[in-house]
Amino acid sequence: MNFGYWVGVTVVLGVGYAAMNGPFDTAPAPPGSFPPPPVVTSPPPYGRGRAPAVLTARADASGQFWIKGSANGMPVLFLVDTGASDITFSKRSARMIGIDATRLTFDGTSSTANGLARTATTRMARLAVGPFVLTDVSVTILDGDLNYPLLGMGFLRRMNVAIGDGKLTMRGPL
Numbered sequence: 001m002n003f004g005y006w007v008g009v010t011v012v013l014g015v016g017y018a019a020m021n022g023p024f025d026t027a028p029a030p031p032g033s034f035p036p037p038p039v040v041t042s043p044p045p046y047g048r049g050r051a052p053a054v055l056t057a058r059a060d061a062s063g064q065f066w067i068k069g070s071a072n073g074m075p076v077l078f079l080v081d082t083g084a085s086d087i088t089f090s091k092r093s094a095r096m097i098g099i100d101a102t103r104l105t106f107d108g109t110s111s112t113a114n115g116l117a118r119t120a121t122t123r124m125a126r127l128a129v130g131p132f133v134l135t136d137v138s139v140t141i142l143d144g145d146l147n148y149p150l151l152g153m154g155f156l157r158r159m160n161v162a163i164g165d166g167k168l169t170m171r172g173p174l
Helices: 003-020 091-096
Strands: 039-041 053-058 066-071 074-080 087-090 108-112 115-129 132-143 160-164 167-172
Touching: 053 066, 087 091, 087 115, 091 132, 108 132
Parallel strands: 087 132
Antiparallel strands: 039 053, 053 167, 066 074, 066 115, 108 115, 115 132, 160 167
């Protein structure tokens, strides 16, 4: 075997390891739960005649779906919530992704599991979830407790979403 062969093997193994342990693995797991199940995605299918991009996630032990993504370039672990109207962040999470919540007007109201909470609407430059990337995205900032950002209908309605057999599959965008 020659030197070039071993360099190639090393590169392939290194890329594989980096893909499995990428920058999104830094998002914390939900408190009191098992680590989120692995997210399996297809590569972004750019080009003519290709099938739409696909993201598949398995439910955790409590039936919830956790999906890794990024907001304004910062790693985020989203809880998929079909009951949430929008893509929603707490004030604390908003700060972490570069949104200054002190400059927002909290003139809306949202009914949450903890009761009513004040909300503000703003725009985020970039949201990436698996192979899907959106720019100039409307998001809601919650003035109240929210342990994890919610991937609500503001995102999900742009996709073809199927849930069954403990698996969530997104195809899109529509």
